[in-house]
Amino acid sequence: MASWIDKTENFFQGLKRLSPETKYELGNALLIAGICSIFLLSSYPGIWISMLIVGGLIKRRFRWVKKQRRDLGFNLNKLKKGVLSDEQIVRFARIKGGVITPAELALETSLTVEEAEERLMKLHSKGFNEIKVSDKGFVVYDFHHVLPSLNDKINAKKLDLL
Template identity: 25%
Template sequence: MEKEVQGLQRRLRSTRKEITSGLSMVLLFGVMSIVFGSRFWLFPMVFVGVVPVIQGISRVGGIKSRLRNFGVDPETDDSPRIPEPGSREDTSVQAKILRAAQNRSGVLTPAIAALETGLPIERVDTELQEMAGKGYVSMEVTDTGRIEYHFDEFKPR
């Protein structure tokens, strides 16, 4: 997950540079059109400046949305807020998931866990997979293909 966030942050920076470059080309060819009094310069201005700016702006929105899904503020260049395993914040995420499991009689899906904890579904899903990998919880796939995580400690007896 951390590598994907870093990749998205690189793409966001690159896309912003493309937008800046496109705006520079619009300015350059616009000035050339005015100075030389020729409409010929409008043609390259559109293809070298305007089109890249429009494409870049459309990509920025999608990248920002995906970063927000990971709980990262796209307006800052800070490293992603992904807690280190065993850190206080990571333990807090686990505690939220455990409380959600307790409230749901020991059975959670990633969607329910995200709803109960208020965390992004990607973060909850990653944490549940890690917990299952360590043997803290069992993962089962239902006949309909739904993934459920079973916390035996919280199941009614």
């Protein structure tokens, strides 16, 4: 059985893996909890004072990190144009069920619809997808032949190399 020291160490290791935005929100939560505990636990000032101090420190530290990232031009919700690789596009297609449109790719990245269509056409020329037209006339790119289903993986035949 793990000691309380091991449990505490594991807890703080988990906190280190959180994103700065999550830590910032954790600071907000501690501040709110500290303010609420003033009214609920007024006879235990050490609890709410420590919550306010810790929450304020966390919030202050990661407000600065968030501001620095914004000042450097990071948009955490979108991928940068230069960084977007073919692998990322295929992963995005897998998330979307193996079929995507240029508009969907453009919405999730910093690419324009034309650039997204161009990138998907390049992948088509490499054999990564098939181009299909929906009933409503939308051009969709189907990645199913490069993304095997779970059933395909389960029913795969044994390969004898020797």
